Amino acid sequence: MRLRHIEVFHAIMQVGTISGAAQVLHISQPAVTKVLQHAELQLGMPLFERVRGKLYPKPEAHRLFIETEKLNRDLQSIRRLAASLKGRAVETVRLVATPTIAISVLPAAMKAWRRDFAQTRCELGTHHTSEIVNALRLGEADLAVSLQDPRHPGIVAEPIAQGFLTAVAPAGTWTAAQCAQPFGPRNLQGELIGMAGDDPLGELVLAACEAQDVQPVFHTVVQTYQIARSLVEAGAGVAVLDPFTAASAVAGKVQCRSWAPAISVQLYLLTASHAPLSHGARALANTIGAAARACLERGAA
Structure with a gap:
């Protein structure tokens, strides 16, 4: 035929x-x-x-x-x-992000990027890091952002923003003096919201607890940081989150304290080692990094 x-x-x-x-x-x-x-x-x-x-x-x-x-x-x-x-469209930029970053960082980044790339088409998808690696290797995405470095030989991981794990509680949970103090494993009491067992940041929290011989009881276990933050905003408990999700919480609904011992959280730009970024894609990557850092600054204010 x-x-x-x-x-x-x-x-x-x-x-x-x-x-x-x-x-x-x-x-x-x-x-x-x-x-x-x-x-x-x-x-x-x-x-x-x-x-x-x-x-x-x-x-x-x-x-x-x-x-x-x-x-x-x-x-x-x-x-x-x-x-x-x-129609003389310059290019199409295919961006993939983990759900956490797609919600907390990308809206502001996309708005800023559009000022200079109003006519460029952008396809935005969300995946977990393992799926992101496959999308980049197969040429189904041009760039990606994730809180994890997949340490894959075919993927270049470039740090573009850095924060620290943050404890988040409903507004009114802590006094002003307590908010000025770090929040550690021994503070994990009451109604706690934890992450699923295979979550990398959740594993770091549990490792810190084990090092201090603390065994916290998480009454609610969720799959994503956004769900945990929404539960905290609703007054359902305390959670330890990545800094970007914590910083983008609704103002006035939560209180934040730095986690101790301090655990660094990097935001990585991921690209395929064999595929250099176009001008528009590189500009978008730079804008995402700037938006992520601005998000952290607002959260610290």
Whole structure:
């Protein structure tokens, strides 16, 4: 089958009629009929049953539709790219971030970046770090940001901002004097919100507790820092969070104290070692770093 055959066949399968396919493809009904007949002639078999002017796909048509679905999506992508080039779009920047950074840092970064790159297309996705590595290696993303250095030979990890683990409690939990003091393992009492066992920062907190022979009881265990912060904001307990999530909490709803012993948390820019960044992507990376540092400064104010 030729590409035109597949395009017409796919349109008929989607809308169910010759007239509908003609409207979708912006061509005449006789043209659709002619292309379909030619495709069936080349295949040596009919793809549809004609009953009283209606088309009913045969089993072979359904099987063929499944196999041509990916090709049709690729054709649509090519059309979008061609339209983008015609419209003189400079580039597309594909950014992936962990959910924590996507919520706490990226909104401000994207707003600032858009001032200079208003016409550049940006595709933003969220993944965990292991999935980010695969996306970068497979060329499905141009750059990524994460709180973890994956230490992968094909990935370059560049620190762009640094903070420290922070204890967060509902407003009114601590006195002003207590807020000025570090928060350590022996302070982990009452209603505690912990992270799932495979969380790297959560493991550091538990290691610090074990070093002081403290065994905290977490009554609530969550998968993401954002959920933990939302619970704290609602007055549901105390949590130890990354500094970016803690700094972006709703003002007036939480109190923050530095964790002791101090545990550094880096924000990393991740890129594939074989793929240098474009001008727009590098500018976005710089803006993300600036937004992350500004987030930490607001949290410390």
